[in-house]
Every structure is written in C-alpha cells, then in structure tokens.
Amino acid sequence: xxxxxxxxxxxxxxxxxxxxxxxxxxxxxxxxxxxxxxxxxxxxxxxxxxxxxxxxxxxxxxxxxxxxxxxxxxxxxxxxxxxxxxxxxxxxxxxxxxxxxxxxxxxxxxxxxxxxxxxxxxxxxxxxxxxxxxxxxxxxxxxxxxxxxxxxxxxxxxxxxxxxxxxxxxxxxxxxxxxxxxxxxxxxxxxxxxxxxxxxxxxxxxxxxxxxxxxxxxxxxxxxxxxxxxxxxxxxxxxxxxxxxxxxxxxxxxxxxxxxxxxxxxxxxxxxxxxxxxxxxxxxxxxxxxxxxxxxxxxxxxxxxxxxxxxxxxxxxxxxxxxxxxxxxxxxxxxxxxxxxxxxxxxxxxxxxxxxxxxxxxxxxxxxxxxxxxxxxxxxxxxxxxxxxxxxxxxxxxxxxxxxxxxxxxxxxxx
Amino acid sequence: xxxxxxxxxxxxxxxxxxxxxxxxxxxxxxxxxxxxxxxxxxxxxxxxxxxxxxxxxxxxxxxxxxxxxxxxxxxxxxxxxxxxxxxxxxxxxxxxxxxxxxxxxxxxxxxxxxxxxxxxxxxxxxxxxxxxxxxxxxxxxxxxxxxxxxxxxxxxxxxxxxxxxxxxxxxxxxxxxxxxxxxxxxxxxxxxxxxxxxxxxxxxxxxxxxxxxxxxxxxxxxxxxxxxxxxxxxxxxxxxxxxxxxxxxxxxxxxxxxxxxxxxxxxxxxxxxxxxxxxxxxxxxxxxxxxxxxxxxxxxxxxxxxxxxxxxxxxxxxxxxxxxxxxxxxxxxxxxxxxxx
Numbered sequence: 233x234x235x236x237x238x239x240x241x242x243x244x245x246x247x248x249x250x251x252x253x254x255x256x257x258x259x260x261x262x263x264x265x266x267x268x269x270x271x272x273x274x275x276x277x278x279x280x281x282x283x284x285x286x287x288x289x290x291x292x293x294x295x296x297x298x299x300x301x302x303x304x305x306x307x308x309x310x311x312x313x314x315x316x317x318x319x320x321x322x323x324x325x326x327x328x329x330x331x332x333x334x335x336x337x338x339x340x341x342x343x344x345x346x347x348x349x350x351x352x353x354x355x356x357x358x359x360x361x362x363x364x365x366x367x368x369x370x371x372x373x374x375x376x377x378x379x380x381x382x383x384x385x386x387x388x389x390x391x392x393x394x395x396x397x398x399x400x401x402x403x404x405x406x407x408x409x410x411x412x413x414x415x416x417x418x419x420x421x422x423x424x425x426x427x428x429x430x431x432x433x434x435x436x437x438x439x440x441x442x443x444x445x446x447x448x449x450x451x452x453x454x455x456x457x458x459x460x461x462x463x464x465x466x467x468x469x470x471x472x473x474x475x476x477x478x479x480x481x482x483x484x485x486x487x488x489x490x491x492x493x494x495x496x497x498x499x500x501x502x503x504x505x506x507x508x509x510x511x512x513x514x515x516x517x518x519x520x521x522x523x524x525x526x527x528x529x530x531x532x533x534x535x536x537x538x539x540x541x542x543x544x545x546x547x548x549x550x551x552x553x554x555x556x557x558x559x560x561x562x563x564x565x566x567x568x569x570x571x572x573x574x575x576x577x578x579x580x581x582x583x584x585x586x587x588x589x590x591x592x593x594x595x596x597x598x599x600x601x602x603x604x605x606x607x608x609x610x611x612x613x614x615x616x617x618x619x620x621x622x623x624x625x626x627x628x629x630x631x632x633x634x635x636x637x638x639x640x641x642x643x644x645x646x647x
Numbered sequence: 648x649x650x651x652x653x654x655x656x657x658x659x660x661x662x663x664x665x666x667x668x669x670x671x672x673x674x675x676x677x678x679x680x681x682x683x684x685x686x687x688x689x690x691x692x693x694x695x696x697x698x699x700x701x702x703x704x705x706x707x708x709x710x711x712x713x714x715x716x717x718x719x720x721x722x723x724x725x726x727x728x729x730x731x732x733x734x735x736x737x738x739x740x741x742x743x744x745x746x747x748x749x750x751x752x753x754x755x756x757x758x759x760x761x762x763x764x765x766x767x768x769x770x771x772x773x774x775x776x777x778x779x780x781x782x783x784x785x786x787x788x789x790x791x792x793x794x795x796x797x798x799x800x801x802x803x804x805x806x807x808x809x810x811x812x813x814x815x816x817x818x819x820x821x822x823x824x825x826x827x828x829x830x831x832x833x834x835x836x837x838x839x840x841x842x843x844x845x846x847x848x849x850x851x852x853x854x855x856x857x858x859x860x861x862x863x864x865x866x867x868x869x870x871x872x873x874x875x876x877x878x879x880x881x882x883x884x885x886x887x888x889x890x891x892x893x894x895x896x897x898x899x900x901x902x903x904x905x906x907x908x909x910x911x912x913x914x915x916x917x918x919x920x921x922x923x924x925x926x927x928x929x930x931x932x933x934x935x936x937x938x939x940x941x942x943x944x945x946x947x948x949x950x951x952x953x954x955x956x957x958x959x960x961x962x963x964x965x966x967x968x969x970x971x972x973x974x975x976x977x978x979x980x981x982x983x984x985x986x987x988x
C-alpha cells in the first residue's frame with residue numbers, strides 16, 4: 233500500500249492541534265475554511281476585492297446563493313483557492329455582464345477553483361492563461377436555454393499552461409468547446425460531463441493529455457484532438473482518450489461560421505485532426521450518427537511552414553461501438569451518400585499527401601479493433617477535395633502501433 | 648541613529664509645515680498604494696491638478712482610444728536620475744518613476760476644457776520590485792481621488808469630438824485589468840513611453856534637456872500620426888493598431904494565444920491577420936472566416952470586432968464601451984485598399 237506524504241501528515245496535524253485549546257474541530261481530512269464572503273450588498277465587488285487582496289495560500293469561500301454579476305472577475309494571485317458551496321448552490325450569473333471576454337480569468341499559478349457554477353457569460357466561461365498547475369474541480373459552466381450560437385465559445389478554457397487538471401466538471405451550451413485545453417502541456421481531463429456543446433472536450437495544440445472517465449453526450453462532436461496552424465504553440469501530440477462514454481453527439485452544429493469547430497459534422501464521437509500519437513481505447517461509443525471516430529487532415533490552406541496538417545501515429549483499439557453512422561451530416565453527408573448513405577464506426581479521410589507534395593506519407597494509422605468493427609478510408613488523396621480522385625476503401629491501413637504515452641502525473645493531483 | 652532620523656521624519660511629517668512640497672518618494676515607493684492621490688505630492692494644487700516641481704506633462708503621437716476620454720499625462724523621475732533611451736522598446740525608467748494619466752471628460756468634447764471633470768487618474772509606479780498600476784477615482788467635486796483596486800463605473804453624458812451626443816458607461820479598470828493591458832511576459836510594463844510614440848514637437852529633446860532622458864539618439868524613430876491624411880494609409884493603420892491593440896496582441900501579451908500580432912514591427916502578414924483564421928474567437932468571429940480579407944473590410948473579423956460594443960465580441964475587450972468611428976474608418980480604409988489576392 234502506498235502512503236502519500238499528505239496522508240500521514242494529517243494525523244500529525246491532528247495530534248499537534250489536539251494539544252491546543254479546543255477550537256472548532258475540522259472534519260477528518262478537511263482543513264477548516266475561513267467564513268464565506270458576505271452575500272449582502274454588491275457581491276461582485278466583494279468577490280473581486282477578495283480576489284485582488286488575497287494572499288498566496290488563501291482560500292476564498294463564496295456563500296450559497298445566486299449572484300448577478302455586472303463585471304467580469306479576475307484572479308492574479310498564486311496559490312489561491314476559490315470555492316463555493318457546490319455546483320448549483322453558489323451560482324455566478326453573468327447574464328448582465330458588461331465588458332471583457334470571459335466570466336472569470338485566472339492568470340496566476342497553483343490556483344484551485346471548485347464547487348460553484350458560472351452561468352451565461354457573454355464570452356468564455358472560465359479562462360486561465362499562463363496559469364500552471366491549475367485545478368478545475370466540481371464546477372458547472374453553462375448557458376441556459378437551447379444551444380445558441382450567441383453563447384460563449386468555451387466553458388472551461390485553460391490555455392498556455394503547464395499541468396492542468398480538470399475533473400468532475402459539467403459544461404453545457406458552449407458554442408465552441410465545453411472543455412477546451414489549448415497550447416498547454418501535461419493535462420488531465422477526467423470524470424466530467426459535457427453536453428449540448430458544439431465540441432464536448434477539445435485538446436488543441438497541446439502535448440501530453442489524458443482524457444478519461446468523461447461522459448460526452450449530445451454535443452455536435454464528443455471529444456476532439458486538433459492541431460491548428462499559425463499559433464504560437466503547435467505540434468500537438470501524445471494524447472490518450474480512454475474509458476469515456478461518447479454518446480449521441482448529434483446536436484446540430486451551432487458554432488458561429490468561421491470557427492474551426494463549425495466544420496464538425498453533427499454526430500461525430502471523436503475527431504483526431506492533424507495531431508500526432510493519439511490513442512483512443514476502451515471507450516464506449518453509442519449512436520453518433522455521422523461517425524464514431526473520424527481521423528482526418530487539416531483541410532484548409534495555410535502558410536505556417538512548421539505545421540504538419542496530417543494525423544500521424546494514431547491508434548484506435550479495444551473500444552465498444554453501438555449504433556451510429558446511420559445519418560452522416562455536414563461534409564460527410566455527400567461522401568456517405570455516394571457510398572450508400574451510412575458510414576462505419578471508424579472513418580479516415582485517407583489523406584496521405586502534404587499540400588503541394590506528390591509523394592504519399594505514411595501516417596501510421598493503427599486500427600486495433602475486432603474484425604467486425606467497420607472501417608472506411610474515404611480515399612481522399614489531398615485537400616481540397618477532387619471528387620474524381622476519391623478512392624474509398626474498407627481495407628485497414630497496416631499501421632505499426634506507436635508506443636502509448638505514459639500516464640500523465642500532476643503535482644496537484646493528490647488522489 | 649537611524650531610528651532617530653526616522654522618528655524625526657515622523658515627527659516632521661505629523662506637523663503640516665514640515666512636509667516639503669513635491670513628489671514624496673517614501674509614498675511612491677511604499678509597498679502599499681496611498682489611499683489618496685494627493686498623498687503622493689504629484690500636484691501642487693490637487694483641484695487644479697497643476698503638476699508639482701519635477702512632474703512633467705507629456706503627450707503621445709497617437710493616444711489609445713478610451714471612450715473619448717481626454718487624457719493628461721505626466722512623468723516624474725526622481726531627481727538626479729533619468730530614463731535610458733531605447734530606439735525600439737519602452738524607455739528604461741529608474742525605480743521611483745511615476746507615470747500619471749488622468750482621464751477627463753467634458754459635457755462637449757469639442758471643447759474639452761469647458762466644464763471638464765476628471766474621472767480617474769492611473770499611476771504606473773516603478774517600485775523596487777517592478778512596475779505596479781493603481782487607479783484612483785475622483786470624487787464628484789473633483790477635489791480628491793481615492794485608490795480603487797476594484798475599479799468602478801460612471802455614466803457620462805457628453806458630445807463626441809465629432810459632435811455626436813453620447814452616453815458612456817465608463818469603466819475604471821480594476822487592479823487585474825490594469826495588468827491585462829500592461830502585461831509583458833511575467834511582469835507589467837508601461838506601454839506608451841517609447842521613442843516612436845513620444846517623438847513629436849521636440850518632446851524627446853525637451854526630456855533630454857530636462858535630464859529626464861539620457862542616451863537620446865539623433866535618429867529616433869517617430870510613429871506616423873494616424874489621422875494625418877498626407878501620410879501613407881498602411882503606416883497610419885498599422886500605427887493605430889500598434890497603440891490600440893498591440894499591448895495585448897504581442898508575443899508576450901495577454902492575447903498571445905490568439906497568434907494575432909498587431910505590433911507595428913510585425914512583418915508576417917498572417918500574424919497581422921491577413922488570411923488568418925479565427926482560433927478562439929467564438930461568436931467574436933461574426934461568422935467571418937479571416938482576420939483581414941484584403942479588399943473586403945465587411946468580411947474581415949478585425950473590422951467586425953472593432954465595430955461592436957458587445958461584450959464577447961468587442962475589441963479591445965477593456966477600455967472601450969462606445970464605438971471609435973475614426974479608428975474604425977481608418978482600419979476599414981486600409982483593408983479596402985489592399986490588393987485582393
């Protein structure tokens with residue numbers, strides 16, 4: 233049995249405090265919390281003041297209640313924990329927000345956000361930028377009402393950060409991605425629920441991510457692993473997507489046109505685009521009407537010379553598939569129509585040529601599924617699509633499975 | 648011995664006639680900001696806001712648009728010290744430097760002195776540990792400004808410089824929002840006081856003559872005045888983007904993750920937005936496909952976001968709650984005259 237340092241430090245702390253005059257005893261394993269902020273008056277001003285005057289190591293506790301905030305919030309002090317009374321119990325409602333691009337912005341390291349709800353922000357829900365070792369835990373970020381292209385883009389949005397932990401989070405209604413991790417490294421997204429977003433979870437231009445134990449349902453696309461050109465950080469690689477439930481991601485695509493996810497066909501479970509060393513295994517795919525798994529190249533023109541638009545070293549193995557592929561949407565619809573109207577669980581665009589290059593590249597795609605799991609290469613040689621050149625094939629490519637990346641370990645992950 | 652001096656200083660400080668006029672370095676360099684703007688001694692007459700000795704007014708070639716505010720800038724550099732000149736970067740100011748910016752409005756901005764009232768004064772102070780930013784909000788009477796770390800709002804009725812009646816929900820930034828724009832990597836930094844922005848009407852020579860600036864080179868660069876129509880439109884538009892956008896849209900700025908770099912010195916067309924697809928813009932992209940579509944301002948996300956005042960769409964995200972028609976027209980004209988590809 234492994235005993236962590238934290239585990240034996242607790243009894244020691246209890247012994248020491250036991251010698252002191254008896255104060256209110258903290259519950260086992262939970263340090264006592266400071267009293268919650270006052271809910272009286274202008275709560276937004278009270279909370280923002282607390283976020284500005286906090287000292288490293290402080291915990292700021294928000295009371296139970298729904299609070300309408302007119303201004304965005306921001307935190308720039310390291311080692312601060314901001315917590316509420318629970319998801320749906322402490323609700324920060326931004327429907328009346330003026331100014332800024334998100335509800336809460338974190339720009340400091342070692343911050344933990346937990347136990348509250350952020351609702352109806354005008355832009356993104358919670359963004360953290362350059363905020364290493366951040367933890368998002370037991371949070372809800374949601375936009376009320378039906379999926380709407382006027383909803384904010386991202387629900388939970390860590391970017392340009394190292395060591396990101398997102399767990400037990402629920403995001404609904406994002407017009408881009410519910411949980412979006414961009415230009416970051418060492419990432420865990422687990423045990424979360426994403427629904428009615430355009431993309432449920434998106435790992436973009438990032439290195440080293442474990443995405444597991446999540447439920448991605450009723451989004452347009454369930455879980456996306458992308459790499460895009462013309463960004464300060466690209467070359468995304470080494471992501472494992474495993475033990476997720478990826479169900480009925482058949483919501484219409486309500487992303488504003490122009491954004492990359494606006495091209496996601498409604499009804500896709502997982503999309504791997506232009507990323508390297510991505511492993512998809514032990515997931516349960518159900519009833520994603522376009523395709524359960526779509527592997528594809530970046531299809532638009534670009535000038536970024538460092539950018540590779542092809543997916544490489546991809547492994548799809550040991551997943552369970554039920555239904556799906558029966559009503560392909562978006563760009564997949566005309567292709568599927570030419571092939572009889574339906575698509576098998578695993579679809580690859582078949583692109584093997586870099587733009588402007590004739591010679592094919594070995595993208596090394598491994599399909600490690602039972603023989604009865606259908607596979608289709610659309611046989612598109614290159615983008616833009618030339619219909620006359622398409623050569624579909626059900627033959628699986630003979631990939632050599634890339635070694636699976638090691639599990640992500642995060643310093644702040646005491647579990 | 649030392650504590651005796653301190654005791655004496657404290658004694659003198661306690662009696663009104665002991666306080667020397669002029670900027671108080673002890674207040675300027677204290678770890679915590681002073682409660683009142685007047686505590687710094689930056690002005691000899693706080694109501695008239697006449698600068699104290701050693702506090703020098705200055706102006707920029709192109710000011711950042713801030714809801715039509717009339718801005719009054721002052722610089723204080725401790726006596727006997729000077730800023731070090733740089734051709735490309737913000738000057739290196741010594742510890743103890745204070746950059747002062749007062750935001751004022753008038754009932755009619757065509758006559759900005761008539762009935763003018765100050766709303767806030769921002770101090771950027773170079774403390775021992777680096778630059779820090781503080782906002783002070785003026786009282787209604789205009790007799791004192793109080794430190795306001797959480798910012799604030801004020802509704803202002805005015806007529807714009809072009810004669811348009813306007814109600815402004817003016818936002819004073821909070822402490823963190825100050826940093827959003829003044830971020831340079833892990834530290835905060837002044838934005839305006841670079842050679843190219845200060846080089847007007849002999850201002851740099853004046854700074855050198857006053858001893859504020861050392862190392863001034865004879866060939867200091869100068870930003871083109873953005874509304875001087877005798878100058879090439881590309882240079883003017885790029886200068887406008889530089890002063891209004893590049894404090895965030897630079898490689899070590901708050902908007903670095905967008906990959907959109909609007910500094911006047913950026914030479915990669917895609918980084919400037921030409922043919923660049925949106926990344927994290929969401930509805931801010933306005934269902935448009937590229938930052939700048941040459942020849943087509945109506946299809947350019949840059950112009951779309953500049954034209955909006957809606958949170959989540961409007962750019963800049965902070966400091967602008969009403970349209971900036973002149974800036975928008977300039978950028979649109981620049982995009983319109985670009986050769987289509």
